[in-house]
Amino acid sequence: xxxxxxxxxxxxxxxxxxxxxxxxxxxxxxxxxxxxxxxxxxxxxxxxxxxxxxxxxxxxxxxxxxxxxxxxxxxxxxxxxxxxxxxxxxxxxxxxxxxxxxxxxxxxxxxxxxxxxxxxxxxxxxxxxxxxxxxxxxxxxxxxx
Numbered sequence: 001x002x003x004x005x006x007x008x009x010x011x012x013x014x015x016x017x018x019x020x021x022x023x024x025x026x027x028x029x030x031x032x033x034x035x036x037x038x039x040x041x042x043x044x045x046x047x048x049x050x051x052x053x054x055x056x057x058x059x060x061x062x063x064x065x066x067x068x069x070x071x072x073x074x075x076x077x078x079x080x081x082x083x084x085x086x087x088x089x090x091x092x093x094x095x096x097x098x099x100x101x102x103x104x105x106x107x108x109x110x111x112x113x114x115x116x117x118x119x120x121x122x123x124x125x126x127x128x129x130x131x132x133x134x135x136x137x138x139x140x141x142x143x144x145x
Contacts, residue, residue, distance in 0.1 A: 003030060005071040007078065012071055020072050031075040035063040040117070055114045061121070095119060 003012040005028075012030040019029045038044060041064060042054035058064075070079065084092075096102050101115040 003069060005074050006068040007070055007074040010071050012069060020076065027071065027073050029072045030069050031072055032067050033070050033075050033079060034065070034067045036061060036066075038065075053110065055110050055117065060118055092120070092123065095123070 004010065005012055010028050013025045013028045014030050015025040018025040019031075020026050021029075036056075036059055039052070040055045041057075041059075042052045044050060044052070056064075093102075096116055096119065099115065099119055101112045101119060103112055
């Protein structure tokens with residue numbers, strides 16, 4: 001059975017030495033991604049054995065340790081590098097302040113960053129719900145040129 005990217009559904013490849021290459025094999029190379037970052041629970045694959053204070057003691061979405069496979073493009077370019085304009089950041093900053101999640105100085109606890117992470121997820125969920133609800137409306141396809 002062919003493995004497929006969880007987002008674009010391309011056929012995933014595992015060609016050794018091809019990851020991230022400027023080839024079809026490199027762009028479609030299989031890459032594992034945790035739905036909720038391991039660092040949010042005090043773990044890091046980059047710093048094995050190093051523990052940091054967790055942001056979440058329990059996963060708010062019940063997805064701790066759950067991962068999926070994506071192609072290099074969807075994983076590294078899309079999921080890890082979202083495009084946020086100045087206007088997007090400004091609007092999110094206003095939401096952060098209105099939810100009392102802003103900080104003038106960093107406190108000893110990390111409750112506010114946990115709140116900002118949850119708020120960002122709510123923003124993404126609301127946007128997805130809004131766009132999915134507009135399926136019957138005139139198509140607003142994304143231009144690729």
